Amino acid sequence: MTVTYVIDGAEVTGLDRFWPVIGAAVNGPGGYFGSNLDALADCLSGGYGTPDDGDFVIEWRRHELSRRALGHEETVRTLQRRLERAHLSNRPALRERLAAARAGRGPTVFDELVQVIEESAPGVLRLD
Template identity: 80%
Template sequence: MTMTYVIDGAEVTGLDRFWQVIGAAVNGPDGYFGRNLDALADCLHGGFGTPDDGDYVIEWRAHDLSRQALGHEETARELRRRLARAHPGNRAALSTRLAEAEAGLGPTIFDELTGLFEEEAPGVLRLR
């Protein structure tokens, strides 16, 4: 039987809140389902609250609200955070992405998250 986990997009007000909301959706209050993109990728493979056989879906309701909250402004905030601790060899690329985000251009954190779902667990994410 397919398990369905629901993310309420109205509760996603930023990236930090996204980690809380998806953790709670999958593993209950204060639950964990990643706190960064690499950890989310690991969790999507199963065994971190989802069935090991991968028979689950994550339904992201009101995703349009999350798309706004995780838009270019939040992307720029996250890129500034990444830039502060980035390896020197990665700083130029991050600076370019940051300038794009500040100009309202390029992919957003929402795009990164949904792309990661498709890459790591195709068909699991359902945007509603």
């Protein structure tokens, strides 16, 4: 039997809100299901609340609200924080991505989340 985890797009008002929203969807209030992209990928691999057989769906309702909240403005904020902590060798690429985001170009935080979910657990994401 397929288990469905529901994310309400209205609750995802920024990347910092995404983590507790998906954590609660999968593991109940206060639940954990990642706190960065790498951790999300790990959680999607199993053992963090999803069924062992991998038979689950993440239904992201009203995802367009999240898409707007996690758009280029949030991407700029997120990339600025990453840049502060980045290794020197990673900074040029981050600066390039930051400049693109400031110009309203390139992938957004929303795009990154969708990509991680689709690559780590193909077929589980439903955008409604």
